[in-house]
Amino acid sequence: MRQYRYKHITIDAISIGGVENCYLLKDYKFAVDIGRGPQQVIEIPNIFITHGHLDHAAGIPYYFSQRSLKGKEPGTVYVPKKLKKPLNAILKKWHKIEGFQYSNTIKGLKHLSTVPLTEGYYIKCFESFHRIPGLSYALMRKTSKLKKEFLNLPGEQIKKLRESKKDIFDAQHICVAFFSGDTTIEVLEKYPEARQAKVLVIECTYIDDARPIERARKWGHIHLDEIIDKHKLFENEKIFLTHFSRRYQPSYIKEILNQKLPDEIKNRIEPIIF
Numbered sequence: 500m501r502q503y504r505y506k507h508i509t510i511d512a513i514s515i516g517g518v519e520n521c522y523l524l525k526d527y528k529f530a531v532d533i534g535r536g537p538q539q540v541i542e543i544p545n546i547f548i549t550h551g552h553l554d555h556a557a558g559i560p561y562y563f564s565q566r567s568l569k570g571k572e573p574g575t576v577y578v579p580k581k582l583k584k585p586l587n588a589i590l591k592k593w594h595k596i597e598g599f600q601y602s603n604t605i606k607g608l609k610h611l612s613t614v615p616l617t618e619g620y621y622i623k624c625f626e627s628f629h630r631i632p633g634l635s636y637a638l639m640r641k642t643s644k645l646k647k648e649f650l651n652l653p654g655e656q657i658k659k660l661r662e663s664k665k666d667i668f669d670a671q672h673i674c675v676a677f678f679s680g681d682t683t684i685e686v687l688e689k690y691p692e693a694r695q696a697k698v699l700v701i702e703c704t705y706i707d708d709a710r711p712i713e714r715a716r717k718w719g720h721i722h723l724d725e726i727i728d729k730h731k732l733f734e735n736e737k738i739f740l741t742h743f744s745r746r747y748q749p750s751y752i753k754e755i756l757n758q759k760l761p762d763e764i765k766n767r768i769e770p771i772i773f
């Protein structure tokens with residue numbers, strides 16, 4: 500895994516399309532996808548799985564087994580609802596194979612489900628557009644903002660209003676980071692959270708004409724040319740491109756990005772490549 504940073508957001512990541520994908524946000528106590536179960540992810544209590552393809556989900560039995568061996572709390576793996584039953588059946592079989600019973604908690608999520616994390620932060624789910632059921636995940640921060648009508652009042656008066664328990668605040672929900680998982684570009688068109696997230700981690704499986712847009716769409720993925728076509732939609736401060744096909748060498752990816760990306764978006768983009 501390698502570490503990526505933007506302001507106060509630190510992401511430990513590994514990402515190769517079709518091979519292994521895992522993003523870990525230690526400070527917020529969660530990971531998105533588990534890949535093949537890298538050692539670092541065993542320590543994380545909440546894992547959000549975008550979909551059931553093995554490059555994102557293979558490490559689930561290993562995660563529960565390792566946590567049990569280390570005497571840790573079982574941890575919770577959150578999955579798109581349809582995966583809960585088959586995964587529990589698989590885990591039962593692993594208990595038999597391993598010859599010991601360990602506890603595991605798998606929770607099903609659907610479009611717009613929310614899960615509280617650390618103080619003031621929560622995860623919000625969005626249906627993704629892939630070949631099998633999937634979810635994108637947004638790390639949200641809830642804050643409160645003074646209502647418009649009180650904005651110009653002097654501090655003393657605001658203090659009095661607060662003491663009188665008058666409701667002078669509006670809740671504000673800010674998308675801190677958005678993880679697309681495997682999906683077509685619709686995820687960006689449909690969800691303002693994806694466009695406005697401070698940090699966007701978005702898949703970009705294909706980048707050249709050997710695998711054109713139609714092919715990317717057919718397999719439920721995003722092509723770099725679509726990101727370029729729609730680059731005005733991206734309001735994000737930082738955009739990490741991930742899940743590049745393993746057919747591309749890192750130097751080739753850098754070269755293509757450098758050639759093709761328009762200046763307005765280029766300086767906000769960083770590829771996660773291995």
Ligand SMILES: [Zn+2]
Pocket residue numbers: 516517520552554555681742
């Ligand atoms: Zn994948």
Ligand SMILES: [Zn+2]
Pocket residue numbers: 550552629681
């Ligand atoms: Zn997939």
